[in-house]
Amino acid sequence: MLxxxxxxxxxxxxxxxxxxxxxxxxYVWMEVGRVELCRALGVEYKQMEIEDGxxxxxxxxxxxxxxxxxxxxxIVIETRLENAHTRMVTFGYSIRRASDGLELATGKTKHxxxxxxxxxxxxxxxxxxxxxxx
Amino acid sequence: MLxxxxxxxxxxxxxxxxxxxxxxxxYVWMEVGRVELCRALGVEYKQMEIEDGxxxxxxxxxxxxxxxxxxxxxIVIETRLENAHTRMVTFGYSIRRASDGLELATGKTKHxxxxxxxxxxxxxxxxxxxxxxx
Amino acid sequence: MLxxxxxxxxxxxxxxxxxxxxxxxxYVWMEVGRVELCRALGVEYKQMEIEDGxxxxxxxxxxxxxxxxxxxxxIVIETRLENAHTRMVTFGYSIRRASDGLELATGKTKHxxxxxxxxxxxxxxxxxxxxxxx
Amino acid sequence: MLxxxxxxxxxxxxxxxxxxxxxxxxYVWMEVGRVELCRALGVEYKQMEIEDGxxxxxxxxxxxxxxxxxxxxxIVIETRLENAHTRMVTFGYSIRRASDGLELATGKTKHxxxxxxxxxxxxxxxxxxxxxxx
Numbered sequence: 397m398l399x400x401x402x403x404x405x406x407x408x409x410x411x412x413x414x415x416x417x418x419x420x421x422x423y424v425w426m427e428v429g430r431v432e433l434c435r436a437l438g439v440e441y442k443q444m445e446i447e448d449g450x451x452x453x454x455x456x457x458x459x460x461x462x463x464x465x466x467x468x469x470x471i472v473i474e475t476r477l478e479n480a481h482t483r484m485v486t487f488g489y490s491i492r493r494a495s496d497g498l499e500l501a502t503g504k505t506k507h508x509x510x511x512x513x514x515x516x517x518x519x520x521x522x523x524x525x526x527x528x529x530x
Numbered sequence: 531m532l533x534x535x536x537x538x539x540x541x542x543x544x545x546x547x548x549x550x551x552x553x554x555x556x557y558v559w560m561e562v563g564r565v566e567l568c569r570a571l572g573v574e575y576k577q578m579e580i581e582d583g584x585x586x587x588x589x590x591x592x593x594x595x596x597x598x599x600x601x602x603x604x605i606v607i608e609t610r611l612e613n614a615h616t617r618m619v620t621f622g623y624s625i626r627r628a629s630d631g632l633e634l635a636t637g638k639t640k641h642x643x644x645x646x647x648x649x650x651x652x653x654x655x656x657x658x659x660x661x662x663x664x
Numbered sequence: 665m666l667x668x669x670x671x672x673x674x675x676x677x678x679x680x681x682x683x684x685x686x687x688x689x690x691y692v693w694m695e696v697g698r699v700e701l702c703r704a705l706g707v708e709y710k711q712m713e714i715e716d717g718x719x720x721x722x723x724x725x726x727x728x729x730x731x732x733x734x735x736x737x738x739i740v741i742e743t744r745l746e747n748a749h750t751r752m753v754t755f756g757y758s759i760r761r762a763s764d765g766l767e768l769a770t771g772k773t774k775h776x777x778x779x780x781x782x783x784x785x786x787x788x789x790x791x792x793x794x795x796x797x798x
Numbered sequence: 799m800l801x802x803x804x805x806x807x808x809x810x811x812x813x814x815x816x817x818x819x820x821x822x823x824x825y826v827w828m829e830v831g832r833v834e835l836c837r838a839l840g841v842e843y844k845q846m847e848i849e850d851g852x853x854x855x856x857x858x859x860x861x862x863x864x865x866x867x868x869x870x871x872x873i874v875i876e877t878r879l880e881n882a883h884t885r886m887v888t889f890g891y892s893i894r895r896a897s898d899g900l901e902l903a904t905g906k907t908k909h910x911x912x913x914x915x916x917x918x919x920x921x922x923x924x925x926x927x928x929x930x931x932x
Contacts, residue, residue: 423554688825726860
């Protein structure tokens with residue numbers, strides 16, 4: 397299974413008045429994780445958008461929150477390519493606190509390849525191998 | 531079933547370079563929807579935090595994206611109280627475009643009542659009726 | 665002087681762990697204010713982008729924070745068109761708490777009209793009157 | 799003059815439909831820069847909040863945008879401690895594109911030391927040396 401780890405620190409902007417990271421921001425972190433996984437797989441997402449006119453539209457997203465992330469903590473996000481076809485791709489995520497490895501959240505996002513018109517489009521042949529598509 | 535509708539306009543800040551609303555922002559909208567539902571139910575969420583020291587920690591969130599929301603569109607979010615106990619509450623959401631009623635996304639969030647220490651806590655008796663808890 | 669008032673409520677997502685609105689979010693509110701001022705002036709910003717290919721790129725922004733805004737407060741933002749030429753426009757803002765009119769912040773943003781290539785462009789003639797340009 | 803450099807990549811979430819970084823997000827970057835400068839100076843901002851009950855409330859912020867930042871670019875932010883007293887501190891920022899050093903924006907933020915009640919408070923003696931205050 398193709399996977400990748402990315403690290404970063406919780407920003408003050410990402411907290412809310414409960415003193416923990418606001419729940420929607422975990423999805424921003426998942427995006428950071430999948431961009432880095434794509435890069436590791438040899439897919440420059442930016443190039444895919446510009447040269448091939450292919451975008452990854454999100455079809456579904458979900459997150460389970462296990463323990464709160466707090467300001468300034470170092471976070472490790474492990475992103476896995478769970479499933480990929482020429483029309484869609486699914487990523488899985490495990491978000492951990494770097495200091496002790498405590499799992500803070502798990503997530504999943506399902507994406508559809510589409511054109512700038514937001515209509516479904518098959519992934520161009522030259523990018524398929526990177527996603528492990530035969 | 532207890533439900534409530536809230537309206538607002540898509541902000542420029544909420545779009546991304548794909549020209550549509552960034553996927554994490556639908557969760558911010560769900561928060562706006564459930565705050566307004568709570569207010570309609572007679573629960574001032576702010577007071578609950580301040581007076582009772584009870585917070586609604588998110589345990590799970592999910593969203594299915596059906597059609598992209600775009601800048602400046604008026605959005606209607608319908609929030610339903612799907613399930614409530616003294617320890618947790620689940621909200622369901624339907625996000626529509628106001629102009630033609632097209633459903634853009636559906637979502638669900640599950641919350642645990644907890645104290646400022648982020649440990650689970652039962653909902654105080656005086657707030658139970660508002661959530662329809664016997 | 666052309667001006668306009670817009671109202672909205674502080675979102676939970678906009679607070680940070682200091683228990684007040686995160687400082688960058690005042691700029692999001694200024695954007696909400698100037699979009700509504702433009703609409704009131706008869707300029708549909710969305711149409712300007714789509715039909716004329718004219719964007720308002722921000723050249724400068726500033727904010728003075730007088731008193732903190734808090735979750736769930738109703739906010740009134742007054743936006744003024746301070747200065748407009750065919751190449752640039754300046755907006756001024758006063759952000760107040762609706763309940764008692766207390767001024768929470770003042771701000772200013774300076775914008776340059778530009779094309780999708782981000783190069784400066786003159787404002788099309790048909791939009792000039794709306795901005796009060798002779 | 800005390801200064802520090804921090805690097806990170808532009809997130810997709812930070813762009814808007816103009817295809818560039820949304821203007822308010824530069825202020826989030828400034829926050830990342832000043833936290834790292836504080837850390838380099840030996841001030842753990844998190845500890846200052848927790849142990850001393852001292853917060854850095856923003857009094858003023860400003861930014862000049864010179865050239866747009868784009869998705870996935872590596873950014874270098876240089877943060878300088880411009881001025882510090884027991885009651886306030888000013889930071890200056892230069893935001894550059896890492897690939898060629900092009901300056902994208904400059905900024906400034908002025909902060910007041912305050913307690914959790916948001917009232918002004920003098921910086922505790924033990925933190926003064928870190929800020930270069932005699």
